[in-house]
Ligand SMILES: O=C(O)COP(=O)(O)O
């Protein structure tokens with residue numbers, strides 16, 4: 001069976017997997033923190049906060065400066081962060097090496113590509129467009145597309161349904177434990193990239209295969225098959 005027959009759908013996490021978005025996320029967060037009289041956070045701290053969605057990001061960022069937001073404050077503060085972040089030009093967010101070439105080759109080979117991120121869907125679609133990646137993707141789920149975000153499998157199942165595949169026909173590619181947990185919950189194999197924001201030892205993620213470079217993905221798919 002060919003790789004295409006085995007895995008017609010390939011589903012990708014966004015931050016830390018396809019793009020290094022941390023510099024823009026840090027800029028947006030720091031603008032909000034400074035406006036609120038808090039200190040700025042270094043990029044290395046922000047790396048540890050990416051992957052659980054915008055609400056947790058804002059909550060953790062304020063907590064790191066010694067400010068505990070109440071549940072009533074968190075929603076409006078998250079909206080303010082998203083307004084700042086969503087208005088930033090994308091010139092600090094870089095597509096990781098090999099992503100465009102590899103995704104293009106997989107798409108041209110006939111795979112259907114999906115995005116499953118904890119970023120809000122609207123911002124994710126805008127980013128895909130601004131980065132010139134939108135034509136590659138057939139389906140997108142953001143953290144607000146279904147009721148529960150990753151690590152819950154629902155957003156992954158949402159993308160799989162739109163791509164017309166069941167658990168037997170998809171692979172998840174991500175960079176942290178939420179991606180692995182969502183994949184496990186959906187019953188699909190998972191490849192982890194080693195260069196993202198894992199927030200724990202790579203070996204502890206529990207992925208089926210870890211790749212050092214995005215261009216290693218076709219080889220990993222062949223090994224999974
Ligand atoms: O936490 C976020 O907002 C996005 O993270 P993800 O693209 O890695 O899911």
Ligand SMILES: [Mg+2]
Nearest residue numbers: 013015016175
């Ligand atoms: Mg990620």
